[in-house]
Amino acid sequence: MPAKKKESADSVASATRVTAGGVATAPRLAVRKTYKLFIGGAFPRSESGRTYVVADSKGQFVANAAQASRKDARDAVLAARAAFGKWSGATAYNKGQVIYRIAEMLEGRRDEFTALEVPAAEVDEAIDRLVWYAGWTDKLAQVVGGANPVAGPYFNLSSPEPSGVVAVVAPSAPTLLGLVSVVAPAIATGNTVIVITDAPRVAITLAEVLATSDVPGGVVNILTGSAAEVAPWLASHSDVNGLDLTGLADAKLALELEQAAAETLKRVRRPAAAPDWSADPGLAPMTAYLETKTVWHPKGL
Amino acid sequence: MSRFEYAPAPESRSIVKLQPSYGLFINGEFVDGAGSFKTISPASEEVLAEVAEASTADVDRAVKAARRAYEDVWGSMPGRERAKYLFRIARIIAERSRELAVLESLNNGKPIKESRDVDVPLAAAHFFYYAGWADKLPYAGFGADPRPLGVAGQVIPWNFPLLMLAWKIAPALAAGNTVVLKPAETTPLTALLFAEICQQAELPPGVVNIVTGAGETGAAVVNHPDVDKVAFTGSTEVGRIIARAVAGTNKKITLELGGKAANIVFDDAAIDQAVEGIVNGIFFNQGHVCCAGSRLLVQESVADQLLESLKRRMATLRVGDPLDKNTDVGAINSAEQLTRIKALAEIGSAEGAERWSPACELPDRGFWFAPTIFTGVSQAHRIAREEIFGPVLSVLTFRTPGEAVEKANNTPYGLSAGIWSEKGSRILAIADQLRAGVVWANTFNKFDPTSPFGGYKESGYGREGGRHGLEAYLAG
Missing domain, CATH: 3.40.605.10 (Aldehyde Dehydrogenase; Chain A, domain 1)
Structure with missing residues (x-):
């Protein structure tokens, strides 16, 4: 018996279908994906009802992506804050497993990203980077924290803790590796994030990876649209604790965002001069959104 | 409790050679x-x-x-x-x-x-x-x-x-x-x-x-x-x-x-030690301490007992000449700071909290403010929200550990916090949940060059x- 040819969704779209009775019918029309936002583990449309046209590298229309608004940004902050307690309180082992699971899911869906014109090598790097951060979750506290030998009869221990809710402007390129490189370190350390990106197809496809990876809803929230429009609301939001501008190329916007963030004393990472997203990231992306908590207790009989 | 009387024991100024x-x-x-x-x-x-x-x-x-x-x-x-x-x-x-x-x-x-x-x-x-x-x-x-x-x-x-x-x-x-x-x-x-x-x-x-x-x-x-x-x-x-x-x-x-640290006293705390810690937490350095324990959160079941002990202890504080070796509470650093402390204390009374200070004579010259506590403070009161940076303690109560954590973290600040309990597992669980850079458990206001400090x-x-x-x- 000849093996049945399995057809991918795209090839089905262009192929002529043959019914069981052998009668030829019209070509099957592909079911397109609606690119919505990713907030609190769900995929809502923008509250504003707005979309914007996304084209591929040849200028061909591919989607009407949701264009996030101020209200969406605020909803994302609520979702990120709501998720923070449980995620930051999850064991380091558990966080590591969840992030490793993202890598597994990404590996399984690599074709979806190459179909979106992400180079295969970049997908590889993004997967490997997730694995790298997955391994950090239960090691960082030993590297950056520790016992302090105070001059007295006290137990004294410093431990890293997440800053809270971090707003991130994702780099425009590389789309997938850039996004993974700014999201993974923040969540590996127990923060929850809101990412603004102008690469909606890659970002929302990654959201689908996240949604099937045991990442609790609200830990990563993705807003597609204009950083210039949405980021100022996050930079000035008093329930956001950190702001990552490393991927932002617009120096004027970065300055305005950093100034807005000063009002609530957010931890800010400034734009990197010439970001090399494939280089070893070091500890800085993780330690930027960590607080050090030092606990004292007397010793005595 | 009667107060011991001490003869003045001033440290000599002669060791300092001030230039004009x-x-x-x-x-x-x-x-x-x-x-x-x-x-x-x-x-x-x-x-x-x-x-x-x-x-x-x-x-x-x-x-x-x-x-x-x-x-x-x-x-x-x-x-x-x-x-x-x-x-x-x-x-x-x-x-x-x-x-x-x-x-x-x-x-x-x-x-x-x-x-x-x-x-x-x-x-x-x-x-x-x-x-x-x-x-x-x-x-x-x-x-x-x-x-x-x-x-x-x-x-x-x-x-x-x-x-x-x-x-x-x-x-x-x-x-x-x-x-x-x-x-x-x-x-x-x-x-x-x-x-x-x-x-x-x-x-x-x-x-x-x-x-x-x-x-x-x-x-x-x-x-x-x-x-x-x-x-x-x-x-x-x-x-x-x-x-x-x-x-x-x-x-x-x-x-x-700045800070507005919660000093949390549970019903299983060693009360006398907690009282010493509260006094140290808010009256050390006249309360001019960014990490001062300026919000006392005390479990309702021990609140009366604790406040009685605290007031008794406060009555023994000696306020006066900073150079006197017996002095516990010195001068407010400036007229400007004294004005701010007085203004916030007035607001505390005006907003309905109950003010108490021990009887204490303050010198005629200089800037002074008697150790003060406010009871019946709610989270909405300005004296529970704003840093006073003076010897003024706001007392709030709680019933459950969850409520204590909620109230302690209900501030834009996060510099320090205190926990008083004899139960180790409770201390560690609460310490985990407090959003503060330094957590003192069964102690307060301890500093050391080896110990990181910040908010x-x-x-x-x-x-x-x-x-x-x-x-x-x-x-x-």
Whole structure:
């Protein structure tokens, strides 16, 4: 018996279908994906009802992506804050497993990203980077924290803790590796994030990876649209604790965002001069959104 | 409980040789500034000295001197040599500790027993601790070849003048930076004595520069384009201005700002120890402490008993002459601060909280405020939300551990917190949930050079002390 040819969704779209009775019918029309936002583990449309046209590298229309608004940004902050307690309180082992699971899911869906014109090598790097951060979750506290030998009869221990809710402007390129490189370190350390990106197809496809990876809803929230429009609301939001501008190329916007963030004393990472997203990231992306908590207790009989 | 009467036991002032006027300390020598201002003793309002006020041009001279010293001498000096200068400074602070303590109490108003037993020994210990790091930086975990940043501009508050100077200067110098430091307007004198200590230690000129003055001088330090690093300890209000000012620059910044710490007493706490901790938490240094335990959260079932003990203990506090060795609570640092404390206390009463102070005679001259507690405080009260920075405690109650955590974290600040309980697992669980940089369990207001200090949220960012404290002064 000849093996049945399995057809991918795209090839089905262009192929002529043959019914069981052998009668030829019209070509099957592909079911397109609606690119919505990713907030609190769900995929809502923008509250504003707005979309914007996304084209591929040849200028061909591919989607009407949701264009996030101020209200969406605020909803994302609520979702990120709501998720923070449980995620930051999850064991380091558990966080590591969840992030490793993202890598597994990404590996399984690599074709979806190459179909979106992400180079295969970049997908590889993004997967490997997730694995790298997955391994950090239960090691960082030993590297950056520790016992302090105070001059007295006290137990004294410093431990890293997440800053809270971090707003991130994702780099425009590389789309997938850039996004993974700014999201993974923040969540590996127990923060929850809101990412603004102008690469909606890659970002929302990654959201689908996240949604099937045991990442609790609200830990990563993705807003597609204009950083210039949405980021100022996050930079000035008093329930956001950190702001990552490393991927932002617009120096004027970065300055305005950093100034807005000063009002609530957010931890800010400034734009990197010439970001090399494939280089070893070091500890800085993780330690930027960590607080050090030092606990004292007397010793005595 | 009756109060023991003590005869006055004042520490002699004779060890301090005040000069009628002090210049700025730039490039290793004292020079005239553009203007001058008087510095007083807050306990008597007596003028202690005339101090130079640095203009923008003076600050520029200081930054230039620091830059030269960084490039010519200090930045390239082997760590083990830098270390020896810092060890020298630590030793001289210890040798001149009595003089420093008396001067600190005179200029700041804090009790001599605190300046003698806390501020000055900790300042010496801080230099001793960071001295040892100077030749071990590659082992600190900030890269194999960590480099200094250059010139650090540092602005410090008036509550622990010498100690805050040590927190700022010791790690900066150990890492190979040079500094321009501005002491607080009301407490410049120990910083100027420290300048003399630098001379005694033969520290190369320009490595440490001290520019005295007020807010404008501080702004000139922070905004100077040739400053690579800004370190500030002070109010959250000024912290915001500084964070905004350095936005978009390449300056590295650390901020240690305000607090409104919760001191949480559970029903299973050792009450007498907790009372001592509460008193230490809010009345140490007249409550002029950013990490002061200014919100007492007490479990409802023990609230009456605890408050009775607390009031009895407060009645034994001795308020008065900072130089008297028996004094527990000294003078409020300035007329301005006293006005602010009084205003917030008035608001506390007006908003319906119940005010109580022990009977205590306050001196006629100087700035004084009796130890005060407010009971019946709700979370909405301004005295439960705003930093008073004085000897004023707001008492709130709670029923469950969850409620205690909720109330403790219900503040934009996150500098410190206290937990009182005899149950280990409870202490550790609560400590995990508190959003604060320092958590004191069954103790309060403990500091050590090895122990990182600094806040969450709007209490600032960065840590001072310990290995962590080096990070602010190194480029990885």
